[in-house]
Amino acid sequence: MKLDVRLPAGLMLTTIGVLLAGYGAISDRAIYARSLGINVNLIWGGVLLVAGAAMLLLSARSARD
């Protein structure tokens, strides 16, 4: 089975991360009243983006080797 699962997982997390963080950067602060005033979209989107990018990087590195 020649599929490095880090590739689809990395793509999925990166895309969701970009969507959430991007929305977090431009959205109205008022919507974060329910998340205790924390811009969870920006923070958690950023975390998912970093995790996804790390997976893509590892996948690309192992494909090169």
Place this chain on the structure above:
Amino acid sequence: MTLSLLDWLVMLVYLACVIGVGVALRRSTTTSVDFFQAGRAIPAWVCGLAFISANLGAQEIIGMAASGAKYGISTSHFYWIGAIPAMVFLGVFMMPFYYGSRARSVPEYLRLRFDEKTRGFNAISFALMTVFSSGISMYAMAKLLQLLHVFDAPFAALGLGPEYIFHVCVVASAVVVLVYVWLGGLPSAIYNEVLQFMLIVAGFVPLVYLGLRDAGGWGGIRAAVPVEFTHLWRGFGSAATSPMGVDAFGVAMGLGFVLSFGYWCTDFLVVQRAMAADSMAAARRTPLIAAVPKMLFPFLVVMPGLIALSVHGGVVPLKMHEGTNALVLDALGKPQLDYDLTIPTLLLRYFPSGLLGLGLTALLASFMSGMAGNVTAFNAVWTYDIYQAYLRPRASDAHYLKIGRLATLFGVAASILTAYVAAQFNNIMDVLQLVFAFVNAPLLATFLLGMFWKRATGHGAFAGLVAGTAAAALHHGLTLPAGALPGVKGGWIAITASYPSEMAQNFWTAIDAFITCLIVTLAVSLATRPRADSELRGLVYSLTERPRDGALPWYERPAILGVVVLLATAALNVVLF
């Protein structure tokens, strides 16, 4: 609350990824070994995450949070007592027989070790059970999404009433699972289970963080809920004081041994993931790797229950009769809480647009991982253990591959049908689940004797399974949990004993079935002719060469990993004692 475009986009990204994995694997899934066994070529860490994810269905997530709100942190017993020791046992002691025997399924191992009738009994009951489980889970999920009301507005815009939410959820989720399993078989399900695992974690970590912050941390929860809710073992000295109605012995023996080992060590749904590993060492490491996230999962799925009890005087909604919206009252006339809505309530309370889409996608992912687990186990058992064994034994590999794909279609269609039957006749589903519980309860004794006692015979195993199943039914028919009416809850023959809770009755029914199966298998085996030692090599402990782990680095040795996992679990028990 309605869903924004971003929430829909997050769901679409997930769906595109899972279907994309199926499409990517389509070309490399060309033989039945690829389709049903993932070519036995999957790395241990992927198998480990798939192992845990296949078990992490929506019912588990919703049910564990509900139980967390009802019983408190002692719900973690289902993980720390009811899963980890059995997973360690599977990895260290049992995988060498499953993997080493080259059996393609758990029922096939029973044929190799015992005989055809024992395999047939297990294969047929297991195949039926997987279809029904997946249908019941589908029903629960679709019902929940309907109750959330987040889809009401888009459906209304299309001129469709809220009842269509149920239909669309059932059909759409089934079609997605069908597409990716049809295309890529077991490898597609396994790789997607890894994605689903990551999404479930990504969706629930922020929920627990926000909830804990709102509740004032663990200290805030301790101040808000009854003291036994924040202690694992408080009150377990006797059944009368235990929050679950079961004493420590009942928990250790019923949950920690019979039910837990019976499920984790013999259920093909999870064992199939380990059997897909690329080597014996990887297969043995699979449940041990899975044990690490499993150990931490109570903080993700049980904690929301405690959070929902603690914040703002408790936010678990009241239970209402469907249709009339009248409150459901208990025997004392007090309104009952709808614990199953714990997770959805918290998602809607804390998640803004964007993260709400991720939370809903996590629920969807948990449902699909559970369903795909059932469907892939079903198509393998149907094709290998029923179709090839009894209907068409000597067909080409391409034929069995085609049958596997058709079995996937049939399994999904039967699951949808079951979901609708469940929607119409709730009691029928309860009865079916009960019957399967009876069948499953004695299996552990069959496997333990089969793997560790070479004298056990096929006649003994079969007689033990039938007697154990009958003993479970008899025990259930003669006992009743407190407050329940005779019928599907028990006491349908006569009421000779009463249990403080349904859970206590379940535990003791399983213990009774196990002991009966053990005794009958022993007795009948001693009275019948055993097979020659030469036929049992690789199938029985005393006749099988021990796997050599000496060449492996310490962090890959199953015994060392097992000890580390058990010590960590013991430490969690001490901290939350």
